[in-house]
Amino acid sequence: MKLLLSFCIILFLQSLALGQTVLKNPGISGSESYEINDHIDNIGFVKAKIDISIKERNGHKYYFIHAEEGNIYLNEIELNYNDLTTISEKRTNMQTNTLEEYYSNPGNGIIHFFNKEKKIDKYFFNKDKNIYSRYAYFFSFRGFPFTLGKSVTFSTYVFEYGDALTMKLKNVSRETVTVKAGVFDCYKLELSLGGWQSLFSSDKYYIYYSVSGSHPFIKYEEKDNGQWYTNELIKIN
Numbered sequence: 001m002k003l004l005l006s007f008c009i010i011l012f013l014q015s016l017a018l019g020q021t022v023l024k025n026p027g028i029s030g031s032e033s034y035e036i037n038d039h040i041d042n043i044g045f046v047k048a049k050i051d052i053s054i055k056e057r058n059g060h061k062y063y064f065i066h067a068e069e070g071n072i073y074l075n076e077i078e079l080n081y082n083d084l085t086t087i088s089e090k091r092t093n094m095q096t097n098t099l100e101e102y103y104s105n106p107g108n109g110i111i112h113f114f115n116k117e118k119k120i121d122k123y124f125f126n127k128d129k130n131i132y133s134r135y136a137y138f139f140s141f142r143g144f145p146f147t148l149g150k151s152v153t154f155s156t157y158v159f160e161y162g163d164a165l166t167m168k169l170k171n172v173s174r175e176t177v178t179v180k181a182g183v184f185d186c187y188k189l190e191l192s193l194g195g196w197q198s199l200f201s202s203d204k205y206y207i208y209y210s211v212s213g214s215h216p217f218i219k220y221e222e223k224d225n226g227q228w229y230t231n232e233l234i235k236i237n
Contacts, residue, residue: 021083021129022152023143028063028214030054033237036138036217037180038069039229046070047234052139054081062087065139071095075135084140086133103133103157115159126164130154137191141207142215146171146187153194168194177208177218179232184218185211 031053038048050067055078063084065077074094078087091101102114111124111131132140132154144152151170158165170190177186186208193201208219220231 021085022145022154023084023130023132023140024145025082025084025143026214028052028139028142030063032216034181034216034233035235035237036231037234038231040069040072041224043072046072048231063139065136067135068094073100077133077136077139079136079140083129084136084143085129085131086136086140089133089135091135101159105131111157111164113157113162115162118159118162120159120162122162124157124164126155128155128164131164132156132167134158137207138217138220141169141189142209142217144169144171144187144189144209144215146209146211146215148174165193166195168192168198172206174211175208179219179234181218181233181235184208186218187211187215 033051036048036050037045039045046069048067048069050065053064054061055064061081063079063081065075065079067075067077069075071094074092076090079085080087086103086105088104089102090099092098093100098116099114100116102112104112109125109127111126113124114121134156148171151168153166153168155164156167157163168191171187172190173188175186175188177184189207189209191205191207192198192203206221207217209215210218218233222229
């Protein structure tokens with residue numbers, strides 16, 4: 001009986017999560033431009049130029065992100081204004097002018113996910129309200145409720161898995177961070193797999209956001225094959 005009761009409680013909590021979003025717009029400006037030192041797997045570091053604007057469609061505002069990773073990749077991302085969830089994300093190889101990855105979620109529960117390398121081109125039915133796409137993390141996570149020790153879970157689609165993965169994001173500390181753009185008082189967020197998938201991977205990634213204002217991105221750290229790689233803010237235009 002206790003097991004059944006626990007199971008019912010879990011289902012109830014999951015249903016609540018489907019009906020509300022975990023991230024909220026902290027008041028991000030409709031006009032931002034900056035540059036990041038960006039590491040691309042199997043290529044190395046390039047300068048990424050990122051421009052952010054607010055657009056409107058059918059009476060609803062959304063953020064549009066135009067991000068060029070050197071002369072190699074172009075990311076074009078649309079995010080809902082209030083909760084920063086992803087409407088669409090398109091990654092194009094600028095050297096070959098080919099679509100590498102595409103994700104869309106118009107809000108009707110129908111998800112389209114495409115990845116050229118893994119030959120994925122699928123539609124999913126997913127009513128989860130908390131789906132954030134990978135190349136928008138640096139922007140969407142600015143909507144995190146920045147309280148020390150606070151954690152949230154959300155879903156994301158990645159080609160390594162081919163379906164929705166549960167991710168966990170936690171505020172682990174507050175630190176002074178020095179990057180090429182200057183010295184910043186930052187919150188340090190830890191990103192890892194959540195749910196049952198966490199049993200198979202202990203990988204952790206760290207993203208730093210300024211404590212002040214609308215929490216702009218400052219730095220990202222990940223470990224690959226025993227070596228740490230850092231993407232950092234170079235310049236605010």
